[in-house]
Amino acid sequence: MNKITFSTFLTSNTDLDETMIAELMRHCRTLFFKKGDFLLRQGDTCHASFFVEKGLVRQYGIDNEGKEHILQFAPEGWIVTDRDSLYNKTPAAYFIQAIEDTSIFLIEEELVSKLTKSHSNFTTFNDTLLHNHIRQLTKRIYQLLSASAEDRYLSFIKTYPDILLRVPQTMVASYLGITPESLSRVRKSLSGKNFKK
Amino acid sequence: MATKKIERVIAPAGVHFVGDGFRVHNIIPGSQGLSMQRMSPFIMMDYNSPFYFAPREVPRGVGVHPHRGFETVTIAYKGKVEHHDSSGGGGVIEEGDVQWMTAASGVLHKEFHEKEWSRKGGEFQMVQLWVNLPAKDKMSKPKYQAIQNRAINKVMLPEHEGVVEVIAGEYQGTKGSASTFTPMHLLNVILKNNGKADFHFPAHFNTAILVLEGNISIDGTNVPVNNFALFENVGENFSIHASADSIILVLSGEPINEPIAAHGPFVMNTKQELIEAFQDFNEGKFGYLED
Numbered sequence: 001m002n003k004i005t006f007s008t009f010l011t012s013n014t015d016l017d018e019t020m021i022a023e024l025m026r027h028c029r030t031l032f033f034k035k036g037d038f039l040l041r042q043g044d045t046c047h048a049s050f051f052v053e054k055g056l057v058r059q060y061g062i063d064n065e066g067k068e069h070i071l072q073f074a075p076e077g078w079i080v081t082d083r084d085s086l087y088n089k090t091p092a093a094y095f096i097q098a099i100e101d102t103s104i105f106l107i108e109e110e111l112v113s114k115l116t117k118s119h120s121n122f123t124t125f126n127d128t129l130l131h132n133h134i135r136q137l138t139k140r141i142y143q144l145l146s147a148s149a150e151d152r153y154l155s156f157i158k159t160y161p162d163i164l165l166r167v168p169q170t171m172v173a174s175y176l177g178i179t180p181e182s183l184s185r186v187r188k189s190l191s192g193k194n195f196k197k
Numbered sequence: 198m199a200t201k202k203i204e205r206v207i208a209p210a211g212v213h214f215v216g217d218g219f220r221v222h223n224i225i226p227g228s229q230g231l232s233m234q235r236m237s238p239f240i241m242m243d244y245n246s247p248f249y250f251a252p253r254e255v256p257r258g259v260g261v262h263p264h265r266g267f268e269t270v271t272i273a274y275k276g277k278v279e280h281h282d283s284s285g286g287g288g289v290i291e292e293g294d295v296q297w298m299t300a301a302s303g304v305l306h307k308e309f310h311e312k313e314w315s316r317k318g319g320e321f322q323m324v325q326l327w328v329n330l331p332a333k334d335k336m337s338k339p340k341y342q343a344i345q346n347r348a349i350n351k352v353m354l355p356e357h358e359g360v361v362e363v364i365a366g367e368y369q370g371t372k373g374s375a376s377t378f379t380p381m382h383l384l385n386v387i388l389k390n391n392g393k394a395d396f397h398f399p400a401h402f403n404t405a406i407l408v409l410e411g412n413i414s415i416d417g418t419n420v421p422v423n424n425f426a427l428f429e430n431v432g433e434n435f436s437i438h439a440s441a442d443s444i445i446l447v448l449s450g451e452p453i454n455e456p457i458a459a460h461g462p463f464v465m466n467t468k469q470e471l472i473e474a475f476q477d478f479n480e481g482k483f484g485y486l487e488d
Contacts (some may be wrong), residue, residue, distance in 0.1 A: 086371060157476075157479035157480070159477045161462075161472070161476065162460075162461075162480065164478070164479055165262070165461055165462070165475075165478070166243050167261075170487070179232040184429065184487070184488075187481055187485060188481075188485045189483070190481035191481030191483075191484055191485035192481075192485070193481070194480050194481045194482045195283075195481055195482055195483070196482075
């Protein structure tokens with residue numbers, strides 16, 4: 001994927017004016033994480049939202065048996081954070097980790113609160129992000145409850161068109177809540193329907 | 198007929214692993230000034246300079262991955278590679294062999310060190326080239342040309358100075374063993390110490406050499422082992438002089454003057470075609486291959 005800067009994201013997805021964007025840019029910074037580095041560890045308090053400019057991160061938890069479960073991938077142009085920890089200042093329940101070398105635009109929560117108090121159009125922007133997030137989460141919960149492995153996979157490739165080529169199959173299976181063997185079966189059966197020799 | 202001069206000699210830069218079985222220098226398009234367009238139709242060259250792999254029961258290599266829109270050409274100098282693909286094909290590329298795979302509309306394949314070779318370990322040296330396809334052929338049917346060394350047409354140089362293996366194109370009237378979609382020459386040149394070979398390519402063909410063994414010079418410019426030399430697109434003729442027993446890969450091709458939209462394992466003409474490539478891969482249209 002090509003690099004997407006946060007300013008490009010803002011100009012193409014919001015109606016924030018240029019002065020507002022310039023102010024955000026002035027107060028924020030870009031951080032670089034090597035593959036495997038953590039943006040946030042379980043137990044730490046989260047102080048920022050992470051916009052992925054280049055690279056790929058995942059948010060995941062570890063169950064009592066030590067098994068990882070991926071909640072979200074965030075490739076270029078996505079925002080990831082631990083909202084509970086960020087808003088309530090509680091210890092983070094999940095890890096956020098770079099799974100490729102990644103460049104992150106860091107949006108400090110302190111700045112977000114300041115801007116939402118003084119600029120109504122920033123509040124609207126922030127609300128939109130929150131509502132989008134809730135919509136995605138609801139959709140994902142419903143899918144995990146109701147959809148077949150194949151439907152979950154089809155929805156996954158629509159949401160993340162290039163992730164299959166960027167992460168191991170085990171991570172895709174973890175995100176889908178199925179075993180790697182089941183993912184192989186789904187992909188094999190799809191190819192049986194779609195592959196014309 | 199004017200002399201073709203060397204534009205630049207490029208020493209092998211940093212290495213990276215492709216999977217865990219190929220330790221390569223990316224020469225095209227990773228070297229400065231060697232973009233896909235500059236070297237078209239040769240849009241990618243990974244060079245695994247001689248590297249010792251310790252014995253291992255489970256062969257090293259690179260797992261299932263797709264390709265669309267171009268051809269991969271693997272030339273094995275040392276070591277053996279086993280490959281399998283989604284159309285059920287597979288085989289072993291032995292030392293001296295060439296595998297010319299036309300991925301075209303799409304294949305899934307995997308490449309690993311050959312089992313027995315991996316068990317013994319040894320020195321590994323290999324070149325993988327990506328040869329672009331013109332827009333009209335990008336979605337043609339995939340195919341393989343598995344060319345064993347004994348089937349490669351050869352030209353003996355006078356006075357036992359060496360031999361030219363004509364992989365593709367032509368050398369002194371001898372045709373290459375592989376068929377290509379656009380005009381190009383791919384020659385493996387084996388020269389004895391003090392041997393000399395003459396070449397003649399159209400001025401506008403993008404031309405380069407890679408020295409795999411020995412030491413050579415061209416028009417007084419030394420090109421040491423593992424170095425790559427790019428030629429100017431002026432003049433037609435040059436000669437390679439060996440100052441040790443040497444092996445040189447010579448590539449020269451007519452540029453495909455079409456837009457390139459490349460991402461990962463897909464090389465197409467437009468961004469839309471790239472999006473379709475990802476979609477088709479995700480939906481299983483490249484077939485299926487077990488990891």
